[in-house]
Amino acid sequence: MSAITHHTPDAMLAAYAAGNLPHAFAVAVASHVSLCTQCRVALEAHQSVGGAILEETGAVAVSSNLKDDILAQLDAPFTPEPVYDRKGIYPGPVMEAMKGRAPRWKKLGLGVRQDILSEDANGSVRLLYIPPGQAVPDHSHSGLELTLVLQGSFSDATGRFGVGDIEIADEDLEHTPVADEGDACICLAATDARLRFRGLMPRLLQPVFRI
Numbered sequence: 661m662s663a664i665t666h667h668t669p670d671a672m673l674a675a676y677a678a679g680n681l682p683h684a685f686a687v688a689v690a691s692h693v694s695l696c697t698q699c700r701v702a703l704e705a706h707q708s709v710g711g712a713i714l715e716e717t718g719a720v721a722v723s724s725n726l727k728d729d730i731l732a733q734l735d736a737p738f739t740p741e742p743v744y745d746r747k748g749i750y751p752g753p754v755m756e757a758m759k760g761r762a763p764r765w766k767k768l769g770l771g772v773r774q775d776i777l778s779e780d781a782n783g784s785v786r787l788l789y790i791p792p793g794q795a796v797p798d799h800s801h802s803g804l805e806l807t808l809v810l811q812g813s814f815s816d817a818t819g820r821f822g823v824g825d826i827e828i829a830d831e832d833l834e835h836t837p838v839a840d841e842g843d844a845c846i847c848l849a850a851t852d853a854r855l856r857f858r859g860l861m862p863r864l865l866q867p868v869f870r871i
């Protein structure tokens with residue numbers, strides 16, 4: 661595997677560690693961390709800071725909202741964990757999202773295929789298969805999209821993305837990713853809800869785009 665050069669932004673790792681990412685993004689971040697030693701170390705630092713805060717506040721009187729908080733947590737979607745042993749091209753969190761099955765590719769035209777792993781009001785997680793030299797079809801989205809390369813590579817105006825690289829694109833980033841020659845490019849693509857995270861994401865992206 662070539663070296664990973666496009667990482668999960670630190671603010672997004674912090675949000676993941678705190679359990680504040682939409683489920684679809686948590687799948688993508690957990691999958692990247694599963695492949696990336698650098699982000700694994702950074703995530704562990706965030707997790708130990710979070711743990712220390714919990715310990716410090718542990719002695720505080722139990723909030724009257726505790727019951728509500730616990731009930732809310734029971735309703736919250738399960739947050740995927742990084743998995744460091746990998747089978748084939750799919751990291752553990754992707755295998756989990758696939759529920760152990762093989763990809764069920766559906767044709768999108770021009771040789772491009774997709775397999776939607778989950779889709780609900782909070783976002784979607786899908787696998788994309790792009791033949792060498794083929795452009796990724798315009799699957800317009802009004803929010804943020806995280807794309808993690810699992811096989812092959814693609815390039816766009818912002819650079820080249822190989823196995824393990826994660827691209828974070830919002831609606832303002834004009835890009836036409838094209839799969840490079842060689843192996844077909846297989847990616848995990850996660851999109852967020854159309855409206856819900858508008859406030860959160862610009863804050864998370866601040867360190868990336870320096871806005």
Ligand SMILES: [Zn+2]
Pocket residue numbers: 664666667668692696697698699700
């Ligand atoms: Zn990384």
